[in-house]
Amino acid sequence: MRSAACREGCMVFLKNCWYMAGWSEELPAGALLARTFLEQPVVLFRRGDGRPAALLDRCPHRVAPLSRGTLVGDTLRCIYHGLRFDAAGQCVENPHGxxxxxxxxxxxxxxxxDGILWIWMGERTAADPARVPDLSHMARVPAAAQSRGSMPSACHYQLIVDNVADLSHVEYLHATTLGGGAFVENRPVVSESGDEVVIELSSHGRNAPPVYDRFLPQPGVPVDFVNRVTWVPAGLLKLDISVTPLGMPREAGLQTFNAHIVTPETRTSSHYWYWLTREYRQDDAEMTRLRHELMTRVFIEEDKPIIEAQQRLLGETDLFDAAPALLATDAGSIRIRRIMKQLLVREREGRA
Ligand code: FES
Ligand SMILES: [Fe+2]
Structure with a gap:
């Protein structure tokens, strides 16, 4: 039996916000891309001028998936009996009358x-183009210094947000890959800016975590290390990391800008994309390949199995309805969940 609190916490998704629907190149001209977001089947396609469009992937006649149909100019014809719909969802042709x-x-x-398709699952009139996330600082990075991946996960999207917002697991779950001491010796500082939450951990004067130290111009020197996570509702997490040898200007160190972007598919499954860019050795494609391989291994072999195991143990119960023992290091995810609750209440009450 699901509790009332769980119905609040894990069954309702925020609709009025931009969710990532995919990378731009996943939707070439002429393609029909079927994906489920927030438990709703959606078909994406491009109009003749290249602008993307999305419709519920469910014909109003006899519920055939429109993604099995064909594109006719800017319209989509259902494969079953031929009704044709425009990009706004209006039927423009019925061959039978x-x-x-x-x-x-x-x-x-x-x-x-910035090479990303974003979808607004709520009221069309509430969709605000000014709120489409800005990742232009990453899109500007030369292609040789950026890489992207995806990791569909069998868990509620909030468990992924919790995981990325939680820096304390790095020294344990990633002990042999990303750890190095800084993540337990220093406490993150959590702050809010509007509806966003910033979780920043810094260390001064100790060596950089090994994964960064090896790429410093001179490895083994003490550094200023800053790891900042910025959460943007509901599923965008920007990770900015900088490693600067003590006494050196910031440009002399290493900066990486990464994004983890998660979109609910169902209550127990999520779309999960990641994008890695950096500001150093931007012409070194081999470094990009090695870094991508390492991070993909870390995400797939270390994070994903734990998060999916959490989901299996939780069943349909939301983590925070399972009365977890909370640690000081959970402050970030607690703030995020608190803001999500406020946004859901605002949405339900029809406030902007
Ligand atoms: S089910 Fe689509 S036209 Fe009949
Ligand atoms: Fe992790």
Whole structure:
């Protein structure tokens, strides 16, 4: 039996926000991309001028998936009986007679920025183009110094957000890959800025974690290390890391800008994308390959099995309804969940 609190916490997704729907190149001209977001089947396609569009992937006639149909100019024809819908979801052709009033399908706002497709699953009129996340600082990085991946995960998206916001697991779960001492000797400082949460951990004067130390111009020297996580509702986590040898200007060190982006698929499954960029040795494609391989191994072999195991143990109970023992290092995820609750209440009450 699911508790009332769980119904609040884990069954309801925030609709009025931008969620990543995929990378731009996953949607070439002429393609139909079927994906489930927030438990709703969606079909994405491009209009003739290249602008992306999205409709509920469910024909209003006899519930065939529209993603099995064909694109006809800017419209989509259902494979089953040929009804044709425009990018707004309105039926524009019924080969069998007059168009019934009910022959329309829900459409969603889609935006494209920095090589990412973003979808707004809530009210179309509430979709604010100004709030499409800005990752232009990463998009500007030369191709040789950036890499991207995806890791679909069998868990509620909030468990992934918790994991990325939690720096304290690095020394344990990633002891042999990313650890190095800094993540337990120093406490993160958590702050809020509007609806965003910033979790920043810094250390001064100790060696950089080994994964960064080896790439310093002179390894083994004491550094200023800053690891900042910025959460943007509901599923974007920006990770900015800087490692600067003591007494040196910031440009003399290493800076990486990474993004982990998660979108609910169902209550127990999530789309999970990651994007790694850096500001040093930007022409070194081999370093990019090695770094991508290492991080992918860390995510897939270390994070993913634990998060999915948490989900199996939780069943349909939200983590915070399972009365967890909380640590000081959980402050970031607690703030995030508190803001999510406020946003859900605002959305339910119809406030902007
Ligand atoms: S199910 Fe789509 S036209 Fe009949
Ligand atoms: Fe991790």
């Amino acid at each position: 007059a168009i019934p009033a009910k022959a329309c399908v829900q459409g969603f706002e889609v935006a494209e920025r």
